Amino acid sequence: MEGLIYLPSWKEAIMILIGLLLAFFAVYKKYEPLLLLPIGIGILLVNLPLSPLREVGSFTDLLFQYGIKNEVLPLLIFVSIGAMMDFRPLLEKPWLIVFGAIGQIGIFGSMIVAILFGFSLFEAASIGVIGSADGPTSIVVASQLAPQILGTITLAAYSYMALVPLIQPPIMRLLTTKKERKTRMEIGSVKVSDTMIKIFPYLITILVGFLSPMAIPLIGTLMFGNILATSGVTDMLAKTAKETLAGLVTLLLGIAVGSTMQAEIFLRWDTLLIFALGLLAFMLSTAIGVLVAKGLRAVGVSVNPLIGAAGLSSFPMSARLVHQIGQAEDRHNYLLMHAASANVSGQIGSVLAGGVLLDLCLRYGNIPGVGIGLQILLVGMGKVLLALAIIGILIYLTARIWKA
Numbered sequence: 001m002e003g004l005i006y007l008p009s010w011k012e013a014i015m016i017l018i019g020l021l022l023a024f025f026a027v028y029k030k031y032e033p034l035l036l037l038p039i040g041i042g043i044l045l046v047n048l049p050l051s052p053l054r055e056v057g058s059f060t061d062l063l064f065q066y067g068i069k070n071e072v073l074p075l076l077i078f079v080s081i082g083a084m085m086d087f088r089p090l091l092e093k094p095w096l097i098v099f100g101a102i103g104q105i106g107i108f109g110s111m112i113v114a115i116l117f118g119f120s121l122f123e124a125a126s127i128g129v130i131g132s133a134d135g136p137t138s139i140v141v142a143s144q145l146a147p148q149i150l151g152t153i154t155l156a157a158y159s160y161m162a163l164v165p166l167i168q169p170p171i172m173r174l175l176t177t178k179k180e181r182k183t184r185m186e187i188g189s190v191k192v193s194d195t196m197i198k199i200f201p202y203l204i205t206i207l208v209g210f211l212s213p214m215a216i217p218l219i220g221t222l223m224f225g226n227i228l229a230t231s232g233v234t235d236m237l238a239k240t241a242k243e244t245l246a247g248l249v250t251l252l253l254g255i256a257v258g259s260t261m262q263a264e265i266f267l268r269w270d271t272l273l274i275f276a277l278g279l280l281a282f283m284l285s286t287a288i289g290v291l292v293a294k295g296l297r298a299v300g301v302s303v304n305p306l307i308g309a310a311g312l313s314s315f316p317m318s319a320r321l322v323h324q325i326g327q328a329e330d331r332h333n334y335l336l337m338h339a340a341s342a343n344v345s346g347q348i349g350s351v352l353a354g355g356v357l358l359d360l361c362l363r364y365g366n367i368p369g370v371g372i373g374l375q376i377l378l379v380g381m382g383k384v385l386l387a388l389a390i391i392g393i394l395i396y397l398t399a400r401i402w403k404a
Contacts, residue, residue: 006049011263019043019258034247035135035158035254042258053259060259063252068150068260069143073253074136075221078351080246081136082225083238085315085347087200089340091192094395096307096338100345101388102292103311104353106131106285108377111357114277115373119270122146122366124373125357127274130157131281132350133164133314137218139257141354145361151260152271156278164317167279168286168309172325175290176305180297181329183304185338194232196398201226203394208352211387214362215355222351285312289342304335310342313350319343345388352387356380 008016022040026033046053046060053060067073090097111128119127122145129141130153138157142150160167173181201223208219229238286309293308306326310318319339326335360376 008047008049009263011267012047012049014267015043015047015261015263018261019047031163032158032161034250038251038254039155039158039258042255043261044258045255046259046262054262060256063256064260067252067256068139069147071140071143071217073249073256074139074143075217076245076249077136077253078218078221079225079228080241080249081315081347082201082222082227083229083241084246085222085226085229085344086340087226087344088192088197089337090344091196091200091395093338093341094392096341097345097348097388097392097395099289099293099308099311099342100347100349101311101385102289102308103285103313103342103346104132104349104384105288105381106281106283107350107353107357108381109284110277110281112370112373112377113280115368115370117273117277120146120366120368121364121372121376122361123149125361125376126153127277128281129153129350129354129357130160130278131285131312132346132353133157133161133282133285133312133318134347134350134354135161137313137350137354139253140218141358144358149270149274151257151266152274153278154257155261156275159275160278160282161314161317164314165321167282168318168321169325171283171286172290172306172309172322175287176294178329180294180305181326182333183297183302184330184333185302185304185307185335198227198230198232199398200395201230203398204348204391207391207394208348208355208387211383211390212352212355212359214359215352218351218355219348222347282312304333304338306335307338307342310339311346311349312343313347315343315347316340318346348391349384349388353380353384356383 019040022036025031026037045051052058107128110131111124114124114127126142126146129138135157138153142153205220205223209216225241228234228241289308289311290305293303293305296303297305306322310322312318322339323336326333357380360380364372
């Protein structure tokens with residue numbers, strides 16, 4: 001019978017089960033099926049015994065080398081995301097951009113914890129970006145700083161994005177009271193003109209480019225997609241970006257990422273630690289956002305603390321969750337537009353934070369030690385806060401110049 005049946009090693013068997021489990025969650029639980037299903041299939045294909053897809057030059061290897069390692073697929077995904085995003089809620093309530101900044105604290109905090117656990121600076125920065133709940137940004141940062149853990153980073157980032165409905169609600173309920181969750185917020189009276197909608201992505205691209213050159217590929221592709229959708233003259237291209245491009249790139253990205261998770265690379269203790277630290281980053285960003293909102297409410301700002309949980313870039317899942325939890329306490333409480341404002345700013349914030357991290361890490365080099373990590377935390381968060389504050393002020397001023 002030798003040579004007729006090829007049995008997997010115990011490590012390969014575990015990875016095959018993981019691939020099938022991801023497929024189960026995608027198909028039967030509908031957790032991010034468009035990405036988790038291709039990832040699951042990719043894991044399955046490379047971990048079958050003696051699979052040729054592990055070889056250099058194979059289909060999956062070429063997808064990784066020319067799609068992920070050079071960042072083509074993640075940046076194309078950003079074009080699609082940008083075409084789907086509506087910045088009108090943020091333009092109507094620019095002060096909510098504060099939560100897009102606060103939502104990035106988990107990135108830098110978890111980076112410090114990862115350094116304490118013995119990861120290098122580049123690895124720790126890549127792990128921290130998981131806390132942004134932004135898959136493409138996680139891929140771009142990890143592919144440049146720590147390609148050896150790219151598969152783990154990507155799976156963790158997208159897994160936590162898929163599990164947003166399970167991770168965030170317990171934190172939101174734990175940190176808020178019933179009375180706080182019932183807080184109603186006034187609908188903004190500022191009307192945003194079509195002209196403002198059209199010029200906004202240009203302003204953001206230029207401003208972020210001035211503040212963080214390494215963020216230009218990320219913010220540039222995101223805003224390019226939005227320009228296609230808002231220009232009024234490229235509807236066909238916008239539709240292609242939203243549908244055809246999004247589907248094709250997601251398919252290739254998923255199977256390429258899954259193919260990086262070979263048993264001998266993936267099944268290690270540091271992999272489990274990366275997942276734990278990524279979860280910490282995600283939970284930290286959520287918790288701090290809620291606590292900051294509670295602090296603002298305590299000093300007289302009319303804000304529902306749940307809004308703080310929407311400062312991540314898990315758009316639009318976090319915004320919907322905030323609205324649903326608010327309505328569970330008061331069915332006439334409509335928080336969706338406010339939460340969407342924070343959620344959109346979280347997308348901008350995560351892109352900016354990813355670019356700032358890349359810029360600082362490449363500037364300092366892969367130097368070990370908590371001291372350099374703390375320096376990056378202070379400088380990085382300072383740049384993110386400054387950039388989003390300027391963006392908020394810019395939105396406020398220009399919204400009054402170009403009134404509807």
